Amino acid sequence: MSSPFEWLIFLPFAGGVITFLLPGKSRPWLALLLTVGTFAAAWWLASDVWREGPQGYALGGWEAPLGINLYADGLSALLLLTTSAVMTLASFYSLGYFSREAEASSWTEARAFVPLWLFLLGSLNALFVSRDLFNLYVALELLTIAGVALVALAGGATALRAGMRYLLAAFLASLLYLMGVALLYGEFGVLDLALIAEAAEGGTRAPVIALAFVFLGLGIKAALFPFHAWLPHAHASAPAPVSAVLSALVVKAAFYVILRLWVDVFADSVTAPAAQAAGALGAAGILWGSFQALREQRLKLVVAHSTVAQVGYLFLLFPLLTGVGEGAWRFDAWAGGVYHMMSHAFAKGALFLAAGTILYAYGNDQISAMRGLTRTLPITTVSFGIAGIALVGLPPSGSFIAKWMLLTATIESAQWWWAVVIGAGTLLSGAYVYRLVSAAFTPDTLPESIRPVPRVMEYASLILALTSLGLGLRAAEPFDLLEVGAPFSMIVAGVGT
Amino acid sequence: MSTFELYAALAAVLFAVGLYGFFVRQELVRKVVGLNIIGAAVFLLLIAIAYRNRGDFADPVPHAMVLTGIVVAVSATALALALARRIEDETGTRRLPEDEESS
Amino acid sequence: MLEHGVDIVLAGSIAVVAWRVLLEPQLFRSMVLFIAMGLMLSLAWVRLAAPDIALAEAAIGAGLTGILLIRAAQTEAAQEAAAAAREAATSGWRRWFPGAGRIVSAAAALAFAAVLLVAVIDLPGEPIGLTEAAATEMEASGVEHPVTSVLLNFRAYDTWLEVGVLLLAAMGVLAIHRTYNLRSTRSEEHTMLVLTWLARIILPLAVLIAGYLYWSGTHQPGGAFQAGAILAAALVLMQLAGFRGVSGLSTLWLGAGLMLSFAAFLAVGFIGTFEGEFLRYRHATGELIILALELTIVVSTAVTLAALFAGAGSQSGDDSDAVRARTPPESL
Incomplete structure (x- = not known):
């Protein structure tokens, strides 16, 4: 076991x-210990990538095209670090969340929770290092089944129905993706992404329909508007740590596959109109998700709808990669999108954990019932506020840098209309975050009974929130790492790979 | 029309039939059946491609993919049916209400 | 030309039966038609030189999926009428445009089919794939059957994760029912004597067939998943005949059965890292390791599929009495 790849896969599954x-x-x-161990393995891989450049690994010693190869560049390394960091903190949180004393049901929940949780971590790791079209399908499938089971764990009609919708949407999405993969295999005769990228270079063999199937399937899994209907209830009715991880990581996993295929493999096959269409759907998602978040009465549903909006930003990077001429803005658009993915993972993780704490203490998560939160749960209120700042994209959060880079790209690529969308989305998210925070700060009569909250829950969400802020204060290293093996360069002269 | 093209065309037809069933039918069990028909369409295309690629034997990689796909499909189907069963236990029906989608 | 005629008739019939599956108003019959479609697909796989898939389709795709669906259909049949009435009184815009949903869905489905056809026609007609590569490397894989060499050596990692998907589905079903074993599942009340008798005959036969499929998988069509599915079918039959089957297993034994194969791959992968890469096994030991892994697949697949069957129809442990009172009696 001399390679970090092995540990990343082995630890969570074992x-x-x-x-x-x-x-x-x-x-x-044990789950906590293993998530920490996985973080160490991700760190190891990231430092290898940092020092030596992109890393590869041939499973079973079989090189592509016959075997399955793993691959990690700066993008994979950053997402692996994000994944294990968020899951470690959510594991801390679950120590408190599932320890409800003397409740038989929660004990059963916890017992079923831990193995599913670790399988989810393993499948995320497997996905972020995969370099094989079909292996990605299997990893996505593992992720879906683990996710659905974890949603249904909450029990009750709402969670079961939400799990069912999630499963139906994801099952259809997997089959669309697999149909695309079948067509791609018929076209290229290999499954390895690097080999396909070689064959597809120049765009003379542009399998447009196959890509449409692949991106449609992945778009459903990433909850791109208008395929988002399954998401809000699934994310809102799951147990708190599960909600956090689904919104922070699982949705991003599907987006990551889109990003990889779009930018690294089929850059010459995708067309400018397709990029504009992806951007338009992203924009619609931003507006629709924010609008719904403003209307919702339940805290967790607000946070879930906000995920639909935040995923929308990610799709803006595709039109921004197009444009005439050479320029550093392509790196800005790409890296800005990736940084938004990371920053949102921490912020949304913190928000869902904090929302779970409130639900745990108050017994319900009606926004109107959140009054007096500053006195009852001060730490949770603070993490709510910080995560809110990061969600809106105010300085000094990581999202601020991400949005700034996206805005720079809109101007340099002369596509000002996306800047309008980003601005409108920021205002709307400001509005729904303000609505939540103002409810928390309303000094009102306290509810009669509040269940005491284990401290570990409050601190876990606080640390996540602070990390999303820290990504704004210390951005140099993440961007240097991200540049390793990146399709675009930070410096204009290096552009044109 | 070669054998490959014939079965690939059948894959397209099955895909449409399954998709239509998935959209139109409200009972969860029938939606799952629709998805299984779509799955059969995907498998058919893969096996047809394997047949096209045959040398001494048909291309074994799509065969392995389809075997995996069949196992994945039965897993997802079983999970869906168990969920449907529990939903029925809780609510008395195996359909999903339509108005929840709009929220 | 006659050869081709067979394919045309087969393809046409499959399309017609698939359409009938959708149209058939009675759920139970629809499921029976679905199984028939699966069996016809098996014939198509044989025509397309894919005997392994034909076996898997018959055993898993048509067989076990079909049994699962029929079991689900049985309890649903009683509700069909009430639900249909409710559907007629749907709310919202659908009431004003009856059939609009159908027309849009049909248009979408046809559009997909048309696009797919175009894509298929655009595919290169000449072979392009990994047939050659697999043929060259097969000797080093330790087995003589190409599909097995891909499944258990070249792409063993995928197979491991596939076993993981099956396992996760079982874990999910247990979690949904809030239980760790299937002891709380309802045993069949109205057991027919003929079923008991049948189970006694079929079980040893199934073991024999499964053993043969497992053993032959290294050099000819067959294999572990197919063998496991046959055993699972026998376990399901036992359960229908009133025997305990997998629902008699304790938490630990059931867990061990579900986990066996996934854990075995994990262990083999781990050992492989001392020699080189994760899941590395080539040359002399290759065949032995593949046989051992396949044996675990047989066991785990059988236990898992049977558990999925038991779980898909079972009542949960904690509130089953209250639930049973609400559930309409089974017809059929």
Whole structure:
């Protein structure tokens, strides 16, 4: 086991097996230990990438095209770090969340939760290092089944229905993706992304229809408007740590596959109108998701609708990559989108954990019931505020840098209309975040009974929120890492790869 | 029309039939059947491509993909049916209400 | 030309049966037609030189999926009428435009089919793929059957994750029912004597067939998943005949059965890293390791599929009495 790839795959899956078979209350602690270990492995891989450039790995010693190869560049490394960091903190949170004393049901929940949780981590890792079209399908499928099971864990009609909708949408999406993969295999005769990229270079063999199937399937999984209808209830009715991870990471995983294929493999096959269309759907998602978030009465649903909006920003990067001439703005658009992915992962993770804490303490998550939060749950209120800042994209958060880069790209690529969308989205998110924060600060009579909240829950969301802020204060290293193996360069002279 | 083209065309037809069923039918079980028909369409295309690629034997890689796909499909189907069953236990019906989607 | 005629008739019939599956108003019959479609697809796989897929389709795609669906259809049949009445009184814009949803759906489905046809016609007609590559490397894989060499050596990583998907589905079903074993599942009340008798005959036969499929997978069509599915079918039959089957297993044994194969791949992968890469096994030991892994696949597939069947029809442990009172009696 001398390669970080091995540990990234081995640790979470081995943990899933062990925690499923072994009884005992040590399970959540073991899960925590393994997420920390996975973070260490991600760090190891990131430092290898940093020092030596992109890393590869041939499973079973079989090189592509016959075997399955793994690959990690700066993008993979950053997303792996984000994944294990968010899941580690969410694991801390779950120590408190599932420890509700003397409740048999929560004990059952916790028992089923830990192995599914570790399998989810393993499938995210597998996905972020995959370089094979079909292996990506299997990883996406693992992710979906684990996600659906974790949503349904909450029990009750709402969660079950939400899980069902999620499963139906994701099942259809997988089949659309697989149909695309079948067509691509018929065209290129290989599954390895690097080999396909070679064959597709220049755009003489542009499998437009196959790509349409692939991107449609992945768009459904990434909850791109108008394929987002499954998301809000699925994310809102899951147990809190699950909501956090679904919104922070699982949706991004599907987007990551789109990004990889669009930019790294089929850059010469995708057309400018397709990029504009992707951007338009993203813009519609921003407006629709924000609008719904403003209307919702339940806290977790507000946060879930906001995910639909935030995913919309990611799709803006595709039209911004087009444009006439050479320029650093392509790196700005691409890296800005990726940084938004990361920053939103931490901010949204923090928000969902904080929302879960409020639900835990108050017994419901009606916004109108949130009054007096500053006195009852001060730490949670602070993390709510910080994460809110990051969500809106105010300085000094990571989202501020991300949005700034996207805005720069809109101007330099002469596509001002996307700047209008970003501006409108920022105002709308400001409005729904303000609505939540003002409710929290309303000094009102306190609710009669508040369940005491384990401290670990409050601190886990605070640390996540602070990280989303820290990404704005210390951005140099992440961007240097991101540039390793990137399709675009920070410096104008290096552009044109 | 070669054998490859014939079965590839059948894949397109099955895809449309399954998709229509998935959209139109409201019962969860029938939606799942629709998805399984779409799955059959995908598998058919893969196997037809494997047949086109045959040398001494048909291309084994799409065959392995389809075997995986069949196992994945039965897994998702079973999970969906278990969910449908529990939804019925909780609500007395196996359909999803339509108005929830708009929110 | 006659050869081609067979394919045309087969393809036409599959399309017609698929359409009938959709149109058939009675759910139970629709499911039976679905199984028939699966069996016809098996014939298509044989025509397309894919005997492994034909076996898997018959056993899993048509067989077990069909049994799962029929079981689901049985309880639903009673509700059909009430639900249909409710559908007639749908709310919203659908009431004003009856059939609009259907027309849009049909248009979308046809558009997809047309686009797909165009894409298929655009595909290169000449072979392009990994047939050659697999043929060259097969000797180093340890087995003589190309599909097995891909499934258990070249792309063993995918197969491992596939076993993981199956396992996760079972874990998900258990989680949905809030239970860790299937002991709370309802045993069949009205057991027919003929079923009991049949189960006694079929079980040893299934073991025999499964063993043969498993063993032959290294050098001819067959394989572990197909063998596991046959065993699972036998376990399901036992359950229908009133025996306990997988629902008699304790939490630990059920868990072990579900996990066995996934854990075995994990262990083999781990050992492989001492020699080179994760899941590396070539040359001399290749065949032995593949046989061992396949054996675990047989066991885990059988246990998991049978557990999925038990779980898809079962009542949850905690509130099953209250639920049973609400559930309409089974017809058919």
